[in-house]
Amino acid sequence: MENEEKKLQQEYAKFFDEVFEKTDVHKHIDLSNVPLLSVIYDRLKEDVCMESPKSEALRRRQDKIFDELQKGWTQEQIDLFEEYCDLTSKMEIEMERQNFIFGVLISAELDREIKSCKSAKDKK
Numbered sequence: 001m002e003n004e005e006k007k008l009q010q011e012y013a014k015f016f017d018e019v020f021e022k023t024d025v026h027k028h029i030d031l032s033n034v035p036l037l038s039v040i041y042d043r044l045k046e047d048v049c050m051e052s053p054k055s056e057a058l059r060r061r062q063d064k065i066f067d068e069l070q071k072g073w074t075q076e077q078i079d080l081f082e083e084y085c086d087l088t089s090k091m092e093i094e095m096e097r098q099n100f101i102f103g104v105l106i107s108a109e110l111d112r113e114i115k116s117c118k119s120a121k122d123k124k
Contacts, residue, residue: 006032012101019102029108031101041100 013026031037066085070078 005038009037009101012098013105015098016102016105023109025105025109028112029105031104034104037101037104041097044100045096 009031010026013029013031017023017026069081073081
């Protein structure tokens with residue numbers, strides 16, 4: 001699992017470089033040196049996002065709508081819709097994780113660039 005996590009973080013870093021064209025964070029920022037990163041993400045997801053009153057109210061509303069939608073559906077339609085919901089949830093989790101990693105990479109890249117500028121200014 002740890003190896004998969006490192007690979008995933010490296011993939012995010014490479015994708016970051018594609019999105020922000022003039023960066024090479026995957027070459028100089030190694031997220032595997034920050035093992036606490038995964039723990040922080042998991043803790044934020046579990047404790048902060050899942051327990052907020054707003055997210056709980058949204059979840060209850062979603063469940064109510066889901067129950068209403070299923071009235072009169074065949075079992076095949078219910079199964080297909082549940083599969084769709086599962087896929088949507090996985091996509092959301094992927095986007096949350098990517099956004100979290102991008103935030104960390106932006107912070108690290110800005111820190112690196114500021115230090116580089118400061119170092120160049122100090123040499124003058």
